[in-house]
Amino acid sequence: MSGDAAPGAVGEGSTRTRLDRGRGALGPALELVHTGRAPTRAVLTAELGVTRATAGAVAAELEALGLIRVDARPGAPAGSQGRPSHRLELAEDGPVALAAQVHADGFRAALVGLGGRLVATAPGCETVDADPAKVLRSVVEAGAELLRETGRRCVGAGVAVPSAVAEPEGTALNPLHLAWPAGAPVREIFAECVREAGITGPAFAANDVNLAALAEHRHGAGRGSRDLLCVATGHRGVGGALVLDGRLHTGSSGLALEVGHLTVNPEGRPCHCGSRGCLDVEADPLAFLTAAGRDPGPEVSLLQQANELIRDHYADPGVRTAVEALVDRLGQGLAGLVNILNPDRIILGGLHRTLLDADPERLRAVVADRSLWGQSGGVPILACTLDHNSLVGAAELAWQPVLDDPIAALAHA
Template sequence: MTGEQRPGERVTPTFDVPSGSAADRTLVPGRAAGPDRGARLDRVRQSNLATVLGIVHTEGARSRSGLTQATGLNRSTIAALVGELVELGLVTETEPEGLNRVGRPSPIVAPASRVVAFAVNPEIDSVTVGVVGLDGVVRQRVRRETDGVPTALEAAALAAEVVAELRAGLDPTGFVVGVGVAVPGLVRADEGLVRLAPHLGWVDEPFARQLADVTGLPTRAQNDASLGALAEARFGAGRGVDDLVYLNGGASGVGGGVLIDGRPFSGRGGYAGEIGHTLVNSSGVRCHCGATGCLETEVGQAELLAVTGLARWQADELDAALVAAPLGSPVAVEVARQVDQLAIALRNVVNTFDPELIVLGGFLGSLFGAAPERLVAGVTAQALPGSRDDVRIVRAALGRDRLMIGAAERAFEALLADPASAVRGA
């Protein structure tokens, strides 16, 4: 199987998933007639299965009556859908505790622990591989150091080795949906081609295909910050928020991801969201991307570490060091300078996307933690009224699990879109 064979798409006709309210998606027998009717009912069932699985995936165990409420579908429809998901091995159903309650208890539906995805994150000095459950919990994580910056083929071979080791320890009756990869670079979303990963030195590397070849598992890849945005939106600081912008500051720069109406905004080729390369200082320095005055050149972890006297491996201590800096100290002056530059970028974000929430991760979260009022005031003073009025700025919540969870989301995508086809086609 190659990386681009998505099980959910092999046996399914190309239908658009119907949109609209949950009530619109309730089965209405007899509304359509003739040859279209079967296809329509099948499409509605597929969409309903996806809806129910999606709820227990992101929100965890729910009672059947809770699912009835959340979807607007009737009880017998929910019972049939849950029954099918149990049969597919994707959810489990258990009797709730406390059976002495009055009335018939509603069974609890939870993601099946047998369903997992692998997550892979190649970096300049290591490859990290994780096992992530359908409940979004990182079960295992293995980080392998590399001798220098790995080539794409080296990273694929190392990742495959770890995947094989981890797989040997999994439930043999389990279902591995595939591999999701978080790449620190520009990735063409449809085929997982790494167009450019500047810090890895990768140019036009078909990494998803290379990894699929050596693991034998369907593999999808995406930009790391876009996946971080997805993870925070579904399981972290942005839970329940449909319009958010996520910015992460790491050792190698600033990445961004945008979620609109609950979906990743990826642009035509999958490259959108590079807020780190938007202009904040027209008289600034030249960026590695070729432009001048990018956010990424104006804010940096290295400068914060240098001014606080911390080494790179002490990045976790940055928060405390920035907060403790006395007023007027070199640390406080540098924090103020970077916060002001970040405020300019966030002004652009607010004016462009009108998000409900801005989530800041990595050292950008540390900057916000050190001077929250200054950042909020800077954004409020500069952004347009309307979109600036209700926007909230928060720190990312998932910590180091973020990229593993986001990468796994990419791997779960086909299953979540069409559960029955993904299982039967695997």
């Protein structure tokens, strides 16, 4: 830790000892502020299990790094007694991560600060080329332009893709709803594009629903959950993710929770995986539009068409029947997952969030009726709350080295 951050935080004679003692607490402290769990120095002291002086030194060092702001004179709430604790806030002008998302109907770039806050977004593109290098280069160029416009320091970059991503290679094994070749080295291509654009920091790639779950767990509807199941359908297909003990669970090679290929209708539509009646083709936007007797139009994305149909025309008997059919299929799939995983919370994103809003009691009843754990008291089923959770999750990949070791990570940014 740098010595120039300490004066004013603790007494001069003990500054170095306290800073050295707090060096290992920098990352955990930053994560507590990043996730909103330490709004004051008093809470930070308690959560870290350190002395007040050490917590003060840690907070001062994080402020010197440009990551947080310490308000030493916050206003006291009406009727309170004693001096209020120093408030800890994320620096509004601090570093950012470059986040990118690619999906079947386009791609987008954004800059995301600590706390999951979107600082700037580039206009989205609505066509995805069959060459992943061309797409990733375009999205990185859009991000680089945002960095030039804002003048922000960048800690790294992350991209969310609609495919299982094998670890540690970072290859997209099955980009089923893109024209990309199976096994495309997405992380390698993305990292090269980032370097060519002159952007500093490491580059990462991961599955879009995994990243949505990570973002929701840290900043959204999953906050406070220990074992969190996320299921979502975006523009095409269905994905799932699992957070166990506060950590994203991706399995031995990054391929865990391919929930889209659970069979929920044995006589249903053929699936890309070779099976039939999978969630991927029975509970996504195209499946809903088909069930509602609507021909998909080319003017807006399938997800937008499906969401608008439910929100604006739910009274239509055909639309309501289609909602009930998809709710039943989704509920059957969720019940099977509950029996296997026993999560303490389920969150739903994309069209599934809209289905939950339309008929929450039906979905919860299907899950409870078909699952052992559901019958024992039920599992909370909530809607995702972050509008751009995959983008925020992509940024979390880039922020993780900073959360692990702020000084080392920022030295290379």
